[in-house]
Every structure is written in C-alpha cells, then in structure tokens.
Amino acid sequence: MALFSSALVKSASVKFASRKFVPPIPAKAIARYKMFLHLIYLYPNSTIVPTCEIDIVWHYHILDTRKYAWDCEWLFGYFVHHNPNLNSRSEIDQRALERAISDTKTLLAEHFGVLLIEEVQKSQSFVLPNNKLQQASACADL
DSSP, X not given: OOSOOHHHHHHHHHHHHHXXXXXXXXHHHHHHHHHHHHHHHHOTTSOOOOOHHHHHHHHHHHHSHHHHHHHHHHHHSSOOOOOOOOOOXXXXXXXXXXXXXXXXXXXXXXXXXXXXXXXXXXXXXXXXXXXXXXXXXXXXXX
16 A cells, blocks of 8 residues: 555645745655654654645645555554644743754754754644654654
C-alpha cells in the first residue's frame, strides 16, 4: 500500500503555489515529510517539530482520514494527532519549543544530512511529547 499518491503531489503543488514562496519540488517536500515520520518513529518520546513545508504535506495526508489512521497504526502503532491551536504558550513552553526545534534540526542533519536554516515561525504549534495516544503538531519554519 503506497503511502503517497500522485494526487497528493499534484495537490501539494497547488498549495505551495498559493503560499507565495518559492516551493521546493513537491517530491522533496514529501521526502522531508517521510523524514519527519521517520523521526517520530525513532524518537516516540521526543518532540519533533515539522517545518511549514512538512506541515503542508501532513495536512494533505490527513485529508484521507481512513488512510491516515491506517498509516499511523501501521507506522507507529498509534494515531498521531495534529493540533494547530497551541498558540498560547507559557515562557516554559516557549523554551521547550526552542529546544525541540534545535533538537529536530540536529536529528534531521544527523539522520538525513538535511540542514535547515530558515527562521522559526513561533506563532505556530509543535509536536508534543508522545504518550502513545496523543501527539499534536503544526509547523515551524526551521
């Protein structure tokens, strides 16, 4: 069962164009999303922060809810929730987010050789530590 279809690539291209920034090739965005999923799998008790590029692909994956639920169960053994409404953070939460962003950058570089240097978009939400049932996220520009 393929994790992604050509329809996903096509719809992601439209979404990138509407964001008014120079998009990477959609296949590259999907590859980075797969890296994100891989890190969640490898570090289930860590906070893994997606970039906005990754978050867009994640949104499209979630749109097919049954397939997304099946993929989560198959990949992780639990459903990975996405919660974009974590904008009210305490100072402690903000420091934890900064650490998580730094850790995610390090893990992406170590595992995949991907160096992310974009500015952090602090108004977005992030992946919460996994409790095997709840993991929420939105995006940060890494």
